[in-house]
Amino acid sequence: MAVLTVTCGLLVAGGYYAITSLQPLQVAEPEPTESCTVTARGDTDSLDVDQAANAATVNGVAFAMDMPEDAVVIAYATVWQESKFFNIDYGDRDSLGLFQQRPSQEWGEPEQIMDQVYSTRAFYQGLREVPGYREMPVYEAAQAVQRSADGFAxxxxxxxxxxxxxxxxxxxxxxxxxxxxxxxxxASDVEGAEKELERVFGAAPGDLPITDGPRTGDIGWSMAVWAVSHARDYGLTSVTYGDQRWTAATGDEGWSTVPDGAVRDTLVLK
Structure with missing residues (x-):
């Protein structure tokens, strides 16, 4: 924080006595050049772009594995504690990645664990083996998979x-x-984004609409917010789903209604 020096002068017995004090100078923090906002259930929170991209992938894999929303909540609580949604290549002992999984505990090879799709699938597979995990407190279900030193965290x-x-x-x-x-x-790579969407979700944007789809949520909108979260990485300038469009050029203004309408249940990346 910048410091402002304040000097006051007093006349004392014909002389001049200076008092210098240091006071914090309030400087407005610059607006972040990269960020994401997440709004749901009456709450709005901010995430780093990398955090949002990883969160979108953890959720997307739940669709591919037909995991319920409860499983995503447990996975999110775990990742917040373990890595804060940054795919880090270090940790306690040989822990790695979003979930801080350890190769020595047979979670996989290091390069596998560093793949967010692989590590998320491994977590959900472990969660599936926990009887009644949906009825447990979130921290107990997370601890049953992770076996960490402080499960209540x-x-x-x-x-x-x-x-x-x-x-x-x-x-x-x-x-x-x-x-x-x-x-x-x-650089723009729409094809790459579509391929990764299929790897994450187990379905391609061209498969929409998906009837009797996974119980995780609305797969079309989930794909759309995944694309927005990964727009920087794939050079996407716009994401359109139904009659809503997000455009990179609009900054933090968010989504807007497409003036001329759009095809229902169609995801368009540009």
Whole structure:
């Protein structure tokens, strides 16, 4: 924080006595050049773009595995505690990745664990083996999979995890919006984004609408917010789903209604 020096002068016995004090200078923090907002259940929170992208992938894998929203909440609480949604290549002993899984505990090879799709699938597979995990407190279910030193620590993240799960699973529509410095954006790779969507969700955008789809949420909207969260990485300038469009050029203004309408249940990436 910057410091402002304040000097006061007093006349004392014909002389001049100076008093100098140091006071904090309040300087407005610059607006972030990259960020995402997540709005659901009457709450709005901010995430780093990387955090939002990883959260969207953790949710997307739940669709591929037909996991319920409860499972996503447990996964989110776990990742908040373990890595804060950054895919880090270090941790306690040989722990790695979003979930801080350890190769020595047979979670996989290091390069596998660093793949967010692989590590998320491994977590959900472990959760499936926990009897009655949906009826357990979130922290108990997380601890049953992770076997960490302080299992109760997961409890502090439940509230935010529920908000995020509702936003990223598509049940609240265009609930995620991101903005970033255009100079940081990758070259346009719509095909790459569509391929990764299929790897994450187990379905391609061209498969929409999906009737009798996974119980996780609304897969079309979930794909749309995944694309927005990954727009910087794939050089996407706009994401359109139904009559709603997110445009990178609008900054933090979010989604808007498409003036000329759009085809229902169609996801368009540009």
């Amino acid at each position: 997961y409890d502090q993240h439940e509230g935010l995890s529920r908000v995020m799960a509702a936003a990223f699973n598509g049940s609240e529509g265009p609930a995620v919006s991101c903005w970033f410095d255009p100079q940081s954006s990758a």
